[in-house]
Amino acid sequence: MSFTANDFLLNARHLQGAYPESLRATFSPEAIAAARQAITAWEGYAPTPLVDLPALAERLDLGRICIKDESGRFGLGSFKALGGAYAVARVMAMQGGAEPLTVCCATDGNHGRSVAWGAQKLGAKAVIFIHETVSQARAEAIARYGAEVIRTPGTYDDSVREADRQARANGWTVVSDTSYPGYDAIPRDVMQGYAVMVAEALDQLQGTRPTHAFVQGGVGGLAAAVTAELWLAAEGAPPAIAVVEPETAACLLESARAGKPVTVGGDLETIMAGLACGEPSLIAWPVLDQGARAFLSIPDTLAEEAMRLLASGQAGAHLTIGESGVAGLAGLICAAQDPQQRAALGLGPDSVVLLIGSEGDTDPEAYARIVGGVEAVE
Numbered sequence: 528m529s530f531t532a533n534d535f536l537l538n539a540r541h542l543q544g545a546y547p548e549s550l551r552a553t554f555s556p557e558a559i560a561a562a563r564q565a566i567t568a569w570e571g572y573a574p575t576p577l578v579d580l581p582a583l584a585e586r587l588d589l590g591r592i593c594i595k596d597e598s599g600r601f602g603l604g605s606f607k608a609l610g611g612a613y614a615v616a617r618v619m620a621m622q623g624g625a626e627p628l629t630v631c632c633a634t635d636g637n638h639g640r641s642v643a644w645g646a647q648k649l650g651a652k653a654v655i656f657i658h659e660t661v662s663q664a665r666a667e668a669i670a671r672y673g674a675e676v677i678r679t680p681g682t683y684d685d686s687v688r689e690a691d692r693q694a695r696a697n698g699w700t701v702v703s704d705t706s707y708p709g710y711d712a713i714p715r716d717v718m719q720g721y722a723v724m725v726a727e728a729l730d731q732l733q734g735t736r737p738t739h740a741f742v743q744g745g746v747g748g749l750a751a752a753v754t755a756e757l758w759l760a761a762e763g764a765p766p767a768i769a770v771v772e773p774e775t776a777a778c779l780l781e782s783a784r785a786g787k788p789v790t791v792g793g794d795l796e797t798i799m800a801g802l803a804c805g806e807p808s809l810i811a812w813p814v815l816d817q818g819a820r821a822f823l824s825i826p827d828t829l830a831e832e833a834m835r836l837l838a839s840g841q842a843g844a845h846l847t848i849g850e851s852g853v854a855g856l857a858g859l860i861c862a863a864q865d866p867q868q869r870a871a872l873g874l875g876p877d878s879v880v881l882l883i884g885s886e887g888d889t890d891p892e893a894y895a896r897i898v899g900g901v902e903a904v905e
């Protein structure tokens with residue numbers, strides 16, 4: 528097992544100490560508690576498991592590695608079930624149910640499934656925009672919740688713009704997981720829903736505080752939720768957060784390099800479909816700008832290796848985690864094996880590392896192609 532990151536950047540603007548007041552409008556203990564109260568009341572709610580990977584921790588000479596297994600979240604297959612559906616519920620509550628509501632969003636799969644599910648539960652209509660390369664399996668999984676699915680030309684970022692344009696033309700409400708100029712309230716609700724997962728993980732750790740978290744980034748909403756909740760809980764000594772992205776879509780890493788949110792171009796092609804984003808979420812960015820210690824980018828091959836590692840049981844547990852769900856794990860292995868990165872992040876035998884296995888086999892065909900034939904160890 529030899530993992531090498533494509534790129535590694537230490538964040539010069541990273542802050543130590545207490546959670547900044549300026550970020551409280553985006554994440555606060557009160558907002559996260561409200562999201563938790565709402566979501567834990569939904570039918571079928573159960574915390575997802577936090578699973579130890581002792582064999583991998585030993586191999587990497589780290590104290591402990593725990594991964595939140597989001598494959599079973601509300602039967603939707605990913606942590607995204609917490610965000611979009613919560614935001615739909617907030618929109619409905621605010622609107623008071625007076626008129627029939629249509630919500631729409633762009634998605635590379637998982638967020639659209641969450642919005643469609645939330646809308647179906649609450650009696651709203653959902654129109655979900657997917658870009659060119661979103662697999663048919665992902666499109667069908669969204670349509671199963673009664674949504675209209677519309678395929679648009681271009682990338683994920685193009686589909687975000689198309690959803691916004693069509694919403695304006697038709698009087699629909701955009702429930703996006705990313706924030707852009709003039710649009711931030713709903714993505715904030717989405718991220719506060721994600722933070723509920725981190726609050727669960729802290730409960731499951733029973734007082735042990737993670738020293739590190741390696742979290743995958745698409746537009747940065749997940750990584751911002753993890754960063755903020757761990758920072759709020761840390762009472763002035765936050766863990767080291769590393770954000771991990773595909774090398775073809777590393778918009779957060781490039782934003783950290785530029786010192787401001789920047790867009791990366793190209794076709795953004797990667798097997799890590801949920802991370803194929805070229806534009807950071809504008810409200811996630813300040814949290815990561817100040818809260819992330821490092822940014823890494825990885826090739827697709829390492830995501831495949833990490834999926835097989837979890838499927839085989841060689842890490843110390845058998846887990847079914849999909850392409851986007853393993854990027855944090857792949858990034859951790861890179862950093863732990865590289866002496867300079869290891870030292871820069873303070874990784875060592877006392878480290879307690881939190882990972883988010885953010886999806887299961889949400890595209891079962893792709894999963895089987897990558898993991899097929901892997902021998903499971905006892």
Ligand SMILES: Cc1ncc(COP(=O)(O)O)c(C=O)c1O
Binds near residue numbers: 606747804
């Ligand atoms: C499984 C999975 N993990 C991680 C992410 C990244 O989340 P974000 O775009 O909020 O950074 C996504 C986004 O769609 C996803 O589907």
